[in-house]
Amino acid sequence: MGQNKQLQLVTFQLAGEEYGVDILKVHEIKRLKEIGITYVPRAPEFVEGVINLRGDVIPIIDLGKRFGLDNQKSDKETRIIVVKQDEKYIGLTVDRVNEVLNVEEEVIEEPPPEISQIDSFFISGIANYEERLVIVLDINNILSPREDAEISKSTR
Amino acid sequence: MSARVLVVDDASFMRLNLKNILESEGFEIIGEGTNGQEAIQLYQAGKPDVVTMDITMPEMDGLAAMEKIIEMDPQAKVVMVSAMGQETYIKKAILSGAKNFIVKPFKKEKIIETLNKVLAS
Amino acid sequence: MSNLDFEKFQKLFLQEANEQLEIMEKAIMQLEEKGEDREIIDEFFRMAHSLKGSAGSMGYTAIASLTHEMENVLDKLRNTPGILNDDMIDLLFISIDTLKHLRENVEKDLPESVNPEIDHLLQRFQEITSPDGQKKQKAVDKKLYLTSQEFKNLKEKDQEKNVFLLCFELIHQQEMQSMVAFLIFNNLKDEGEIIKTCPPHLEEVEGDLPFFSILICTEKGREEIGKIVEQALDQEEYKIFPWSEIEKGEAGEYCQEVKESFARRDESRDSIRVDIEKVDQLMKLVGELVIDKERLLEISKGIKANSRDNPEAQALLQTIPHVDFIATELHESVMDIRMYPVGSIFKRFPRLVRDISRQTGKEVHLEFSGEDTELDRTILQEVFDPLVHLVRNAIDHGIEQPDQREARGKTARGSVALNAWQEENNIVIEVKDDGAGIDLEKIKARALEKNLVREKQAEEMDRESILELIMEPGFSTSESVNDLSGRGVGMDVVRTNIENLDGEVEITSEAGMGTSIKIVLPLTLAIVQALMVREKGNDYAIPLSAIFETMAVNGKNESDLIKTVKNREVVIWREQVIPLIRLSDFFQMGTSCQEGFLVIGGVKGRMVAIMVEAVLGEQEIVVKSLGDFLGKDKLFGEIPGISGATIKGNGEVALILDIQGMLKSFKKGGDTIERQSISC
Structure with a gap:
């Protein structure tokens, strides 16, 4: 047949690098300005707070802080990407949402070590697309309890 | 005045037995029937105060005879005489108007007691 | 199909x-x-x-x-x-x-x-x-059971007519006793209404029947009824009780009032089966409605001020209170559907107790009370396992062996009671035994051995705190490991499970007399009345059930209200000295202000004063969890002092303060407060 499996990635900017997430994991994208985030005291540092998503309370995490990146403050371009995994929802703040990218699955390569500033645990692959390098995130791992120790350390 | 009793049973031994017991206690036996038909005729003829009626008899059984008698005389006092295990018949008889029952084989005191109760009511 | x-x-x-x-x-x-x-x-x-x-x-x-x-x-x-x-x-x-x-x-x-x-x-x-079963005489139940409803009806009937209970003991008649019963039944039937008989369906019984009873409602008097009965048997073979004597004395042996459910299950009122998921869905929708209702109330406040002349706005303002009323009623009705009697889980215990007592060789009598007490079904399901554990413990560790009990002057047979009742907004379920009680010294020793407390601490501990030690993780007093109570895991798990339901475990015990463990649970988790407060621009909800009073604090009264004792701030309230928690300090959100409000609250007799910037008012809130990531045992961990969240009228989230959690966390990290300087 020769037809390759297509993948759609929602791409976004974070601390100068371009990232992508599988569109099937994306529930919706919101402007930071349009929602009121409620601050949660004494939560881990990367937890921005919680929001009301159609009656359910979901946390918003600062993806930059979660990855341990030195990131600038939010502005009007800042977006919240609400992703879901196993019916659990979480909002991720990103600097800017770029576009939806159609790529063939085979352009996604194993991430070489030291490719990015972030821990390769969060990365499922690198999309090499028209001379752009898009870091494809592994949502499952981002929402998994791998680094409990690290999380509680950053609980101030 | 002694009470007048009609004894109905197809077994002559039972009739004799009952007759002896009742007469010794001052009851008057006005007749002895051997089946249901006879019982009805004797009842009409003698108008007894109380009837002892066996259940299982040839020609017409005690149940049917009792029903007929009650039909003719709603005040009739019929005591059923039954063998063990005839609960169904006794129930029917009670529902149709029998005043009491005696279980064979019977004791003298029990019969006298039962008949006296029925006569007093 | x-x-x-x-x-x-x-x-x-x-x-x-x-x-x-x-x-x-x-x-x-x-x-x-x-x-x-x-x-x-x-x-x-x-x-x-x-x-x-x-x-x-x-x-x-x-x-x-x-x-x-x-x-x-x-x-x-x-x-x-x-x-x-x-x-x-x-x-x-x-x-x-x-x-x-x-x-x-x-x-x-x-x-x-x-x-x-x-x-x-x-x-x-x-x-x-098969035909050769052995025959053995046993006592028969002579009681006639009446439901509370029947009891009530009869009481009314007795006003106009006569209600008699007739009890028969056949002495002379040995053959076909049931026919005597039938005869009497049949004769009485014509004299009035036969309400009930013992055995039930008396007219259908066959064979031996030395005892039976009939409850009749009739216009006839006692003598007349007696005469009718005596057509069939002798005076000494029966007793007749008028209704007035039924509740006392001898008649009590023959007649008893019972719970509706016991008397006859299949006569229960009309009902339909509903999938619990559907009820939960309904509950969720009602929750949304309550939020919208609060939003409407908030909007109407705004309209009120600037639309006196607008008739449509006025009409809207009149409708909103009704919507408020309906939503509240609806909420209560749905809650009611979710309510289940605790008896539904109690009834699983007799078997368990029987098995455990057989295994342990102990004699145990199980008692119940308050089976009709209702509790939210979800909570009820969660409570079952902890209760099983407590009952196992009571028999395994509490109740002594029969000979030991007798040596201590107790009955050989021990007693375990499952009691339930409502106490204000809480439901209490108690597991109580009359066993050996908990040995405080043993607990202390054990806790020291397990390094749960320091020696000096142990000496100062009061009775209650010592008993609470048994719920610490890793604690076990069981000397023998068995399959009944496991390996001493348990009480800590019980406590965790109950706390997850927002409940508490209370232990009281008297050496030699027995132990009582109470599980105190909220009536329902879903919607509660709360006081909304504000601190540093964030709104928080505090459940009203935990609040006693709020007081304004300003420059004038501050020094009277707030004192410093041993470097800690306290509030003198109704002659009590209670610790002060400044919300900003507790949440590490910067310095607390000097003026604002004190919310005096308390849980389980432990009081606390919480200082906030502003009090916004009371509101009905829908209690929600913090989601799948925040909270105990979740990815981002527990948030101290926060028990959940709710959604405000404007659609934003407000956090719910957990007074008990704050007290605990405050106790543990006592330095938190001392560290903060009080300046503004």
């Missing part, structure tokens, strides 16, 4: 079978305790019969044939009183277990094979039902 239909029927079958098995199990326990009782046997029979019927029509032959044999034994039991023995009881117990097992197989879609075990059971049944 289509696949879909089949699934539907199967689901219904499983559900019903569950209930039928529970009733049957309860019936065996009652038979074991009380001996033969016609009413219990009848109910048992009915359950076995209907299970047989539905299993048969579903094609579950093993269940059908087993219930068929049970039915035979029960029928035999009905017709020949006095043959009930321990073997039969055991056989019935085993059968119930087997049926449960078979039912599970159906649920798991496993083949319902007829295995040798079942064959063996069937054979044992047939041995009993």
Whole structure:
């Protein structure tokens, strides 16, 4: 047949690098300005707070802080990407949402070590697309309890 | 005045037995029937105060005879005489108007007691 | 039958079978305790019969044939009183277990094979039902059971007519006693209304019947009724009680008031089965409605101020209070659907207690009270396991061996009670035993050994705190490890489970006298009244049930209200010294201001004053969790002092303060407060 499996990635900017997430994991994208985030005291540092998503309370995490990146403050371009995994929802703040990218699955390569500033645990692959390098995130791992120790350390 | 009793049973031994017991206690036996038909005729003829009626008899059984008698005389006092295990018949008889029952084989005191109760009511 | 239909029927079958098995199990326990009782046997029979019927029509032959044999034994039991023995009881117990097992197989879609075990059971049944069963005289139940409702009705009837209870003891008549009963029944039937008889359906009983009773409502007097009875038997063979004597003295032996459910299950009021998921969905929708309602109330405040002349706005303002009312009523109705009597879980205990007491060789009597107390179904389900643990503990560690008890001047048979009642907004479920009690010294020693406390601490601890130690993780006083109470895990798990439900565990114990463990639970978790407060631009909700008073603090009264004792700030309130927590300090959100409000609150007698910037007012809030990531044992961890969240009228989230959690966290990290300097 020769037809390759297509993948759609929602791409976004974070601390100068371009990232992508599988569109099937994306529930919706919101402007930071349009929602009121409620601050949660004494939560881990990367937890921005919680929001009301159609009656359910979901946390918003600062993806930059979660990855341990030195990131600038939010502005009007800042977006919240609400992703879901196993019916659990979480909002991720990103600097800017770029576009939806159609790529063939085979352009996604194993991430070489030291490719990015972030821990390769969060990365499922690198999309090499028209001379752009898009870091494809592994949502499952981002929402998994791998680094409990690290999380509680950053609980101030 | 002694009470007048009609004894109905197809077994002559039972009739004799009952007759002896009742007469010794001052009851008057006005007749002895051997089946249901006879019982009805004797009842009409003698108008007894109380009837002892066996259940299982040839020609017409005690149940049917009792029903007929009650039909003719709603005040009739019929005591059923039954063998063990005839609960169904006794129930029917009670529902149709029998005043009491005696279980064979019977004791003298029990019969006298039962008949006296029925006569007093 | 289509696949879909089949699934539907199967689901219904499983559900019903569950209930039928529970009733049957309860019936065996009652038979074991009380001996033969016609009413219990009848109910048992009915359950076995209907299970047989539905299993048969579903094609579950093993269940059908087993219930068929049970039915035979029960029928035999009905017709020949006095043959009930321990073997039969055991056989019935085993059968119930087997049926449960078979039912599970159906649920798991496993083949319902007829295995040798079942064959063996069937054979044992047939041995009993074969003609040569032994005959043994046993006491019969002489009581006539009346439901509370019947009791009430009769009381009213007795105003106009006469209600008599007639009790018969046949002395002279030995043959066909049931016919005497029939005769009397038949004669009395014409004199009034026969309300009830013992045994029930007196007119259908055959064979021996040395005792029976009839409750009649008649226009005739006592003498007349007596005459009618005496047509059939002698004076000494019966007693007659007028209604006025029924509740006292001798008549009490023959007549008893019982709970509705006990008297007759199948006469229960009309009801339909509803999937719990549907109720939950309804609950969620009502929750949303309550949020919208609060939003409407908030909007209407704005409208009120600047639309006096607008008739439409005025009409809207009149409608909103009604919507408010309806939403509140609706909420209560839905909550009510979710409410279940605690009796529904209590009834699973007799079997458990029986098994444990057999295993331990202890004699235990299980008592209940407050079975009708209702609790949210979800909470109820979560409470079952902790209760099982507490009951196991009570028998395993609490109740002594019979000889030990006698040596201590107690009855050989110990008592375990499951009690439930409502206390304000809480439901309390208590497990109480009259066993050995908890040895405080042993606990201290154990806690020291396990390094749970330091020696100096232990010396200063009060009774209550020492008892609470048994709920610390890693604590166990059990000297023997067994399969009953496990390896000393337990009390800490019990506490965790109950705290997850927003409840508490309270222990009291008296050496030699027994132990009482109370589980205190919120009536419902979903919607509560709360006080909204504000601190540093964030709104928080505090459940009203935990609040006593709020007071404004300003420059004038500050020094009177707030004192410093041993470097800690306290508030003097109604002559009590209570610790002060400044919300900003607690949440590490910067310095607290000097002016604002004090919210005086407390849980379980422990008081606290919380300083906030502003009090916004009272509001109904829908309690929600912090989601799948925040909270105990979740990815981002527990948030101290926060028990959940709610959604405000404007759609934003407000956090719910957890006073108890704050007190705990405050106690542990006592330095938190000292570190903060009080300046603004």
